[in-house]
Amino acid sequence: MNPAALEAVGLTRRFGGLTAVSDVSLRLSVGELHAVIGPNGAGKSTLVNLLSGELRPSAGSVRLGGADATGWPPWRLAQGGVGRSFQRTNVLRGMTVFENARLAAQSRAFGLSRWLRAAAAEAGPIAGARAALARVGLSEAEGAVAGTLSHGQLRLLEIAMALATAPTVLLLDEPLAGMGPEEGERLAALLKALSRDHALLLIEHDMDVVFAVADTLTVMVDGQVLERGPPDRIRASAAVREAYLGHEV
Amino acid sequence: MIVASRAGHAALALAALAVALMPLWASGYHVQLASTALVAAMFALSLQLLVGAAGMVSLGHAAFFGIGAYAVHLLPAGLSILFTLPASALLAAAAALPVGALSLRTRGFFFLMTTLAFGQMLFFLFHDTPLGGGKDGVFVSRPALEAFGFAFEVPRRSRPTVLLLLNLGVLAAMYAGLAALMGTLFGHALRGIRENEDRMRALGYDTRRVKLAAFVLAGALAGVAGHMSAMTEAFVNPELLGWHRSAEGLLMILLGGLGALHGPILGAAAFVGLGEAATLLTERRRLVEGLVILAVVLVLPRGLAGLRLGLLRRREPAPVAAAAAEP
Numbered sequence: 033m034n035p036a037a038l039e040a041v042g043l044t045r046r047f048g049g050l051t052a053v054s055d056v057s058l059r060l061s062v063g064e065l066h067a068v069i070g071p072n073g074a075g076k077s078t079l080v081n082l083l084s085g086e087l088r089p090s091a092g093s094v095r096l097g098g099a100d101a102t103g104w105p106p107w108r109l110a111q112g113g114v115g116r117s118f119q120r121t122n123v124l125r126g127m128t129v130f131e132n133a134r135l136a137a138q139s140r141a142f143g144l145s146r147w148l149r150a151a152a153a154e155a156g157p158i159a160g161a162r163a164a165l166a167r168v169g170l171s172e173a174e175g176a177v178a179g180t181l182s183h184g185q186l187r188l189l190e191i192a193m194a195l196a197t198a199p200t201v202l203l204l205d206e207p208l209a210g211m212g213p214e215e216g217e218r219l220a221a222l223l224k225a226l227s228r229d230h231a232l233l234l235i236e237h238d239m240d241v242v243f244a245v246a247d248t249l250t251v252m253v254d255g256q257v258l259e260r261g262p263p264d265r266i267r268a269s270a271a272v273r274e275a276y277l278g279h280e281v
Numbered sequence: 282m283i284v285a286s287r288a289g290h291a292a293l294a295l296a297a298l299a300v301a302l303m304p305l306w307a308s309g310y311h312v313q314l315a316s317t318a319l320v321a322a323m324f325a326l327s328l329q330l331l332v333g334a335a336g337m338v339s340l341g342h343a344a345f346f347g348i349g350a351y352a353v354h355l356l357p358a359g360l361s362i363l364f365t366l367p368a369s370a371l372l373a374a375a376a377a378l379p380v381g382a383l384s385l386r387t388r389g390f391f392f393l394m395t396t397l398a399f400g401q402m403l404f405f406l407f408h409d410t411p412l413g414g415g416k417d418g419v420f421v422s423r424p425a426l427e428a429f430g431f432a433f434e435v436p437r438r439s440r441p442t443v444l445l446l447l448n449l450g451v452l453a454a455m456y457a458g459l460a461a462l463m464g465t466l467f468g469h470a471l472r473g474i475r476e477n478e479d480r481m482r483a484l485g486y487d488t489r490r491v492k493l494a495a496f497v498l499a500g501a502l503a504g505v506a507g508h509m510s511a512m513t514e515a516f517v518n519p520e521l522l523g524w525h526r527s528a529e530g531l532l533m534i535l536l537g538g539l540g541a542l543h544g545p546i547l548g549a550a551a552f553v554g555l556g557e558a559a560t561l562l563t564e565r566r567r568l569v570e571g572l573v574i575l576a577v578v579l580v581l582p583r584g585l586a587g588l589r590l591g592l593l594r595r596r597e598p599a600p601v602a603a604a605a606a607e608p
Binding site: 084086105106107108110111116118122123124125126127131135136138139140141146147148149150151152154193197 | 462
């Protein structure tokens with residue numbers, strides 16, 4: 033197996049008396065699409081927020097490329113190569129699609145001279161932004177103000193912004209939420225392609241998509257890992273059926 | 282925040298020309314009033330870097346204005362403006378750095394209250410200690426107009442004219458600098474932070490550092506405005522640091538338009554003009570001011586800069602029909 037790009041070791045997060053995530057360990061490696069499924073309230077989004085630094089763990093650690101990254105703020109993890117999308121669309125609505133992507137690509141700027149150069153004059157980030165938009169299929173809409181996009185396009189822009197930062201790890205929190213079947217299918221193919229050169233963590237409710245694209249599945253219930261393995265094994269697991277999947281699978 | 286289009290800048294340049302020619306067509310009193318408005322515009326413009334660009338509403342900004350003004354008093358008399366002006370900016374920036382570093386641990390309402398508290402602390406430092414000459418204020422000697430050994434003696438009669446041109450030049454330079462800054466990555470990052478700070482952090486921006494840089498720069502520019510105030514009035518008092526001043530700056534921004542870089546300049550001109558007109562009409566000047574500002578805010582949510590006659594706004598990128606852009 034590839035070395036872990038991002039690793040959770042015994043991650044726990046409590047909110048007052050509620051333990052949202054309890055002793056979860058997880059390895060994400062480049063080339064692997066790791067999906068986390070579970071009923072609402074299982075702690076999936078909390079897990080993503082712990083991995084991206086939005087939340088600090090109550091116990092356990094986060095390791096980035098083998099080094100300890102526990103308690104790092106989001107921007108530092110992002111600088112370290114962790115890109116994420118949000119469950120609720122979270123883009124800069126007043127800017128154009130292209131400006132959103134360019135700002136994402138420029139987040140790696142160092143030094144005062146780059147910060148004080150005209151934002152529109154930098155070839156590197158502009159190319160990076162265009163490439164990211166092309167990869168998700170938003171090139172046509174690059175001049176549109178983000179606030180005017182359709183829901184499906186906004187979901188794609190979320191992913192393009194994460195991609196434009198050239199991450200190693202992608203944490204995608206329900207990227208397909210609210211998408212039509214056709215859009216969803218195209219996005220699923222994109223996710224599969226992205227997982228070849230990224231370590232990809234996917235939170236998703238659409239079981240058809242999850243079982244079609246995931247290499248590894250982690251099933252979470254009540255903040256804990258119930259089961260983990262390749263899709264076939266999860267599908268066959270009696271415990272998973274009972275706790276979550278019901279009889280539909 | 283919008284930077285005016287080329288046509289808008291042409292209009293602003295024409296207005297600047299009219300101001301520069303004021304000594305030829307206006308009374309001495311009005312020339313001095315224009316200087317007051319120009320200084321107010323500098324202060325409001327420096328505050329716009331926080332409010333309009335980064336979405337940080339501060340009630341302590343006048344403290345840095347006051348520090349810039351008091352720097353003229355604290356420095357030895359007779360120094361060249363080439364020395365006192367940067368010194369004022371540096372002193373104000375030096376004060377803004379710790380205040381910003383602590384205040385920026387909070388956001389929104391708490392940021393407002395923290396800046397208010399720090400601002401009042403600095404106000405009382407000058408109000409209650411002999412540091413700045415006490416609570417009644419003190420007359421200061423104007424910095425010398427002197428550069429590279431070449432001194433420019435200003436006869437008393439033409440002093441208002443010289444000060445007007447000087448203030449106009451400083452305001453123009455400040456505006457040009459900020460307009461350029463808005464186009465840099467720094468300006469774009471501020472815009473991103475105003476829209477969605479959490480997203481910017483997730484993209485890898487250390488937003489607190491970007492905001493601190495803006496806070497210190499805004500403080501330095503307020504210091505420049507304060508320096509020009511001391512130079513214009515030849516008088517400083519602790520009220521320059523008080524929160525009323527900060528609130529006035531916010532009113533000017535609101536009046537002129539939150540969404541445009543040139544808004545505070547229009548707002549400051551309108552505010553000073555309004556105060557003047559209200560004084561002519563009635564003794565209840567504040568009441569008239571309040572009513573007019575209320576009316577403007579209700580009728581023109583984008584402020585005076587929103588009254589654009591198609592001139593002052595850069596055309597926004599044409600929205601692509603969402604359906605047509607579907608991949």
